[in-house]
Amino acid sequence: MESAMRSLLSDNSRYVESFRVFLKNSTEHQCMQQFIETKLPEVISSIGNEKSTLDVLGIGSGSGEIDLQMLSKIQAKYPGILINNNIVEPSAEQIFCYKERVAKTPDLDNITFSWHKKTSTEYEHQVNEQKEYRKYDFIHMIQMLYYVKDVPATLKFFRSCLSPNGKLLIILVSGESGWSTLWKKYGPRLPLNDLCLYITAGDITDMLRSMGAQYKSYDLPSDMDITGCFIEGDRNGELLLDFLTETCDFKKNAPSDLRDQIMKDLQSPECSTTKDGKIIFNNNLSVVVVGNE
Template sequence: MESSMKPLSSDYSYYLKTFKLFLERSTEHQCLQKFIDENLPDIVTRAYLNSSKCSGAAEQQLSRDRVGDAHNYPSAFSMLPEDHPLGTRRPAKFEPNVLGIGSGSGKIDFEILHKIQSKHPSLSIHDEVVEPNPEQISSYQARVKDESQGLNISSTWNQMSSEEYEKQVKERNESKKFDLIHMIQVLYYVQSVHDSIKFLHSLLESNGKLLIVYVSDGSGWHSLWKTFGSRFTSSSLFLEVRKLLDEMRMKYQIHELSSDLDITECFIEGNENGELLLDFLTEVMHFSKTAPAALKTEVLQYLRQPQCSREEDGKVIFNNTLQVIVIDC
């Protein structure tokens, strides 16, 4: 780390200001919404239809349940493949448990829950939330109150970090299991990526899924942080998750989500929004004012390079491509 630079994470209110601007200038939430709409239903359906909680009970009902009963359970059978082994049986009552790590204000988390519920309206969903910031917890609770009408969702709130949650589960010797666990843009901030993934993986129900969203290896983020991370306040955004998963011998699938970020204002000297975006990109508070002049020059020059951005209609568009990794139980 150079000069008197301070990590962006040292002031949460300021971080939130930069993050909100990032969302305004990027298509991140739009691409995540598209993934939720187009890919998530199949992932969740396969998880719960193959769950031991569902198939085990279905086996017990084999002798008395027929295809003719299926019309009483349209939500469960609507997405069953024709050759699925439960295709001629009625699935037992199933209440999926969902765990969100670093849920923030719940915007994306609640979209996930809403999509599951809309595809399977007969399900009762339990949502467990882990979020260290009290303001964000309050925002999420307000969102649930305002938007949960007609939804069958219950929630448990844990105002703590992922490490504190892990410690709590282990100290209480809790035997919690989840059908879906998701970490959306959180992995950069955990103390140990390996330990966090290992712990969360251990909480998966049979055939459950662990969904991790982070920046793609081919994104501008990866290139920027691989080049300059050691000269910022941390190197947290440079992760090699796939290599780690391969070493852990975990089975996973990858979905690439194309996303853009307009960083044109970063190149306008003294532009307030440009300075906030630079802070977000570098994870450094007041980067333009506290970074050594040489580092600032190098970063601005690098941000224009093809490995980070493209120029389009007079704008500089940063490659904000994401990866969704779906890890099997």
């Protein structure tokens, strides 16, 4: 890895800003919303069997936009049920936004919220130290496993937290996305460190198979307008480029040969298509649902 580059995650406020630009320029949350509307009811169809309370755990929930939509589907499926919603999220800024969102959202009466300002590994350590082995009916990890050091151990731990009918839902970029192309080619030259792994949903299903876990996958087609990355001085384009490379101020800090190659490849058919003069990056995602078998 080139020395002047550092991971975007080492600057939390730039990370959060880049993530917001990414959400604005992509259909990331829209395709998740569509999944929640059309497929989530089937995924959660048995998690609440014969229960008066449901325990939900969100890992890396960010500002909770997708969490609240999933909770609303759970409420619709199990009217009147009490939901204990726990959130494990290391960013104080994201937790603040999540709390603001909850305060503004109607119809959350039967839901309690408990935020744990921790990484998933810190949470796992706490559970093991306090020997409080709570079971959850629904656990989700949406676009966060990139930031976990030992993914197989994390999967094993959170599977062990599932109640008998519980489900673990994971969303990551698809192995057929532009991200996968970019990471396979440039991962070793980007700030791959303790903070970020270039993994895709394909890697997760390989791990689950080798653990003998049963799972079901769903494809979520998604795209992202990256035209701004090619406009000189476009701040949102620069933030998007940071998000794509997981690098803080990539345009300024990357060596020119790497920057030129990545800028070229971002426009190649393996990563993007051109539509109406716009460069559209392949942001396809996959959902992997794991049961407690």
